[in-house]
Ligand code: NAI
């Protein structure tokens with residue numbers, strides 16, 4: 001690892017350079033603070049393993065301060081008395097502020113996570129801004145219902161019933177490192193639209209964009225304590241947040257094992273929870289496909305964001321009639337992809353986020369080889385000191401292998417062939433996960449037969465991993481609880497209060 005303040009040969013904005021030039025602090029109750037223990041965490045650039053800057057490592061006491069600040073802001077401040085139209089206005093301003101700093105956010109994501117800045121600007125940052133704008137609209141549309149009650153044991157009285165949707169309260173949000181800014185937006189925007197206050201913990205591997213967002217939200221005019229951003233390790237700060245009795249709700253995106261630990265901690269306090277967890281999403285290619293289009297779709301489904309996507313199409317099932325032709329093209333696409341740092345505009349595949357993920361993914365590739373799988377593309381680490389893995393396609397795989405059963409979270413595809421619909425449904429569903437799936441075909445009857453049989457929160461047809469702020473997103477089975485985005489997101493940040501009025 002090289003020293004701090006390594007010279008970055010690739011062009012970046014002065015504002016990006018300035019942001020990483022000094023140690024960052026975390027946002028608690030409207031103030032930028034160090035950890036009370038003085039602990040810091042090195043922020044690593046995965047493209048060359050250099051240290052970009054440092055952030056505080058929050059302690060249990062820091063977490064407690066942040067939760068208390070969020071509680072005060074929820075109970076007492078101008079925030080709790082704010083009209084929905086004013087919350088809407090703040091969220092719209094936040095969206096504008098994100099867009100105004102789009103390139104800076106994209107560069108921070110490229111430096112901290114490794115992803116392409118060009119892709120991040122077009123996708124992560126614009127989706128994050130749109131998420132704030134979309135959720136802003138809901139702030140004024142949170143509605144209950146009216147009920148004409150007919151209570152049989154009280155015939156002489158007349159009752160009118162109605163429901164109110166009230167903000168759930170103080171939200172703890174723990175997010176992963178694969179889409180740092182976007183995941184922050186997915187948690188913050190609906191929580192704030194509903195009138196909640198938030199303690200957000202970004203992943204220790206990618207804290208920078210959330211801290212920059214915290215600055216912009218402050219400038220936008222969110223009152224102190226409404227948004228708190230603490231940086232820290234999962235096992236300390238994350239665990240302290242998950243078990244904090246001062247939370248009303250915890251929202252998590254990350255791995256299934258961590259999600260289960262958070263769920264257990266939350267249940268002890270009866271804290272409401274939503275969990276968006278891992279996946280091993282199948283891609284099903286039917287025999288009528290255009291070979292080139294299908295191959296590009298299959299390659300994008302796995303290699304986008306270096307495979308570090310919860311819905312990554314990491315298992316492909318190709319009909320035996322077209323298997324060889326499709327997979328030969330997928331392998332050629334994989335071989336042609338240019339590895340490089342996210343700030344290089346020609347990069348097609350960036351490094352993995354951390355040395356730990358590099359080891360994990362290389363370990364899976366080794367396990368695949370040991371179990372008899374054969375790489376028709378990649379299968380090894382990329383060149384240089386960065387955490388690069390060559391886009392890898394494994395064939396001769398079956399459902400007994402770890403590479404087929406477990407979430408790898410890297411640019412590694414396992415490919416299998418099938419001969420009939422019943423068999424491919426069985427294979428696609430033979431997983432503990434149920435986040436996404438895609439079907440590639442223009443055979444309408446086949447596609448419609450398959451959709452209800454696939455156990456997944458989202459089924460894409462002739463596309464994969466596409467998201468829209470208006471379309472609910474979440475998992476079946478061990479991929480989690482709850483739905484983010486769309487109107488469904490509001491349900492996760494509100495409680496229903498029922499009111500009965502005797503007006504006899
Ligand atoms: P992780 O799920 O442990 O980390 C995600 C977030 O949870 C981070 O903010 C982390 O600090 C926090 N965290 C970790 N342990 C915690 C605990 N005990 N209590 C509270 N918070 C905690 O994921 P990790 O370890 O970074 O990656 C390991 C694997 O997880 C990956 O290889 C991948 O398979 C999966 N993963 C899945 C993601 C998804 O979007 N489905 C995102 C990130 C990782």
Ligand code: MG
Pocket residue numbers: 043044045046111112113205206353
């Ligand atoms: Mg990093």
